[in-house]
Amino acid sequence: MSARCAAWGGYVITDWIQRLRYAPFLAQLVVTRRCNLDCGYCSEFDKVSLPVPLETLKERIDDLKRLGTFAVELTGGEPMLHPQIYDAIRYCREQRFVKVMMISNAYLFNADRVRQLNDAGLQELQISIDGVEPNHVTVKVLKPLRRKLEDVARQAKFRVVLNSVIGSAPPQEVLEVIDFAQQHGFSPRVLLIHDDKGQLKLGPDELALIAEIRKRLGRRFMEGGDYRLRLINEGTAPFKCRSGSRYLYVDEFGVVRWCSQTREVFGVSLAEYTAIHLRQQFHTPKSCNAHCTIGCVRNCSRLDQWRQ
DSSP: OOOOOOTTTTTTEEEEEEHHHHHHHHEEEEEOOOOOOOTTTSSSSSSSSOOHHHHHHHHHHHHHHHHHEEEEEEEESGGGGGGHHHHHHHHHHTEEEEEEEEEETTTOHHHHHHHHHHTTTOOEEEEEBBBBBOSSSSOOBBHHHHHEEEEEEEOSSEEEEEEEESSSSSSSHHHHHHHHHHHHTTTEEEOOBBOOTSSSSSOHHHHHHHHHHHHHHHHGHHHHHHHHHHHHSSOOOOOOOOBTEEEEETTTTSEESSSTOTTTTEEEEEGGHHHHHHHHTTTOOTTGGGGGGHHHHHHHTTTTTTTO
């Protein structure tokens, strides 16, 4: 490994060694809080916020690069409501992050927009589909979205992860979403519904569904140290949460939070975030960790579980 030294977070250090020790594996960057939907379980949206100006987003993307971030994921609200979302993706690619991703509910997709995402250089898209039929909790389901998802399957040159959410629709519908994902070349993934604190919120019917899902997904269900099964069987799955370091959630105001569900607990401006903050938050225990269902945080924290 090169011993080249560079300024990283305001300090002269051996850049790759320090990057591997504390830098974010993933930063989720909110481009707008506004969403076109209002799913009953979601606390990450509003109906009035303006999109973050592109120049402001570029400054935040630069700050993430300065911190040594490996991957960036544009999120919301609904990112496709941002009028310059393609420019934001393109700018991320110009900064040469290892991966540039986006999360969307897919309602605003059509074939042309998918092609524009290709042209902008998007590398991975996450879409959450909660079930098959609309219900009082969600309309983010297959029935109104099949044609749009088929456009994605035909046109996308990027990887597509189709998330199904256990707990927001009848259990059998989750299995239909998994089957749909596999039939259309998407990568199926299963999430657990949580409350507004990120804590597990499942009933007995959803718990009974897990065995069949594990059979269909195999090792893909076991991410993050198989935390889902531990939560279900043991009621708890403690881990060393490295949010604020390995994982950053940057809200629409440019403030680094531990995650989307703990926005009131911790906050430091991204413009002021340094290697010191990354190191401090890496070693800061988070009291909510034992019942956390936030898969991206658990996955980003997984590599460092052996460290103090």
